[in-house]
Amino acid sequence: MPAGGRPTVRSRRLGTALKQYRQAAKIDQPKAAEIIAASQARISRLESGHVTARVIEVRLLLDAYGVDDPEVRFKLEELAKHSKNRGWWLEHAAHLRPDYVDHIALEDDATYIREWQPVMVPGLLQTPAYAEAVIAASPHDIEPERAAQLVKVQAGRQAKIEEGGASYTAILWETVVAHPLVGVEIHREQLAAILAIGKRKNVTVQVLPLSAGVLAGYSSAFSSFSFDEEPTVEAVTLDNLRGTSVLEGAEDLVAYANAFDLLRSVALAPEASAKFVRGVLRSLKEDTS
Template structure:
């Protein structure tokens, strides 16, 4: 799913709808554009990083679209082209395979709702904590590659300065007690969490070990991303659930799947401490870790 953005998804979905309405097959469209059927499939699935305006006009003619429908497609294609200039592109070779797709979604999101059973979320990590994780993941990596990962993490956190962006985080207590990088690194990380949780657009809550059984033990960590309106269409892209796995990432977009995770977060939140009590817990654990 590398290179996909919100504009990709919206453009692909509209092109598929228009094609079906016109009664054309993907094979016929591929013949029209002199490309492969697989390419058409990738384009309609929102996975193609570039869609030429020449193709848009050819498809608009073939599908007998109105002028307004054509303009919407062209606007989305232009947004897609602009997205290729995103700040993280120079770092792509150092990112985990497919992670640039997540970066595009994170950059576009207006709200992120996160449950973490392990590891502090990337948007809240200190450079030292992120560096420690990188060395754990790939102990043989060149120092330059590790430092690029740290740069990306720091740059991502600029998102938090946007007051229109909301971050709602619930952490299992194990996240706070797992001393990634050692006591000093973890203490600094915990003090960072305590500070970030006081920002008006960030909520940080913890589920303590003593909490009764909850769905978080079954779901594993996940992120629910919700988006603003697209400039070209005024449409709101459907939310996405991101599930990070060691062997590969999972993106869930079906309404029923997303709603299931949304309900799970509500259930997990019911056993979470409030933000003030969470901050007290974080600070007490930080004192145990180091100065």
């Protein structure tokens, strides 16, 4: 069972896939239970992610559901093998909300990560000083010890991008770049970091200009994740005052994939975006000289 009886992101992804393939094969839960010599309750809990399927169960069910694609089978077997693995972030678990843990687990598994951020620099691009300033300004009363742990976790998350473990695209509204939410010195350091990170082969940073008008309000901040060689969106996270929500419904995924494509089509090209960031950085240096 996932830790604490709570579905993990991986067990839930596995369960959702098994349910979809069962329904496509027109097999009901009692019949699926017979296939693995278990109870209907176990099938229900497997599909909800409250328990993790064993590899042999995954193989038997996929055989019965007529799923022959070797890539699909390998992916689901890997989820079964690793759904209980301890991620690096769990050493900080005492300081993390469960929904934030879900977000980090999605990042850790992803092959493609895309983010739209109209308010502040995304966590995967934040410098430690910027992260500290954002945490300090949070409406929540965060103790110094927890704040320090959150900054460490932010750095741990960024390792995925630094090591080239995922293709990462971030779209920032112009105000995120041009109008500091933090001290000017911290903002200058942050812009320099964005320019440096944006040179990585697996990273694309684009700026949505003010001329895009109401499109900037088309959606609040969100992140989308893909887990295969193709960039098909398979999960989306939304940040809000109460935490992070994970969306996995087919209609939601299509809507946010389309939203990101629309934002990207109107945003400045990567080269023009870098030029804009350099211009803002230059003006900030002139203002403080």
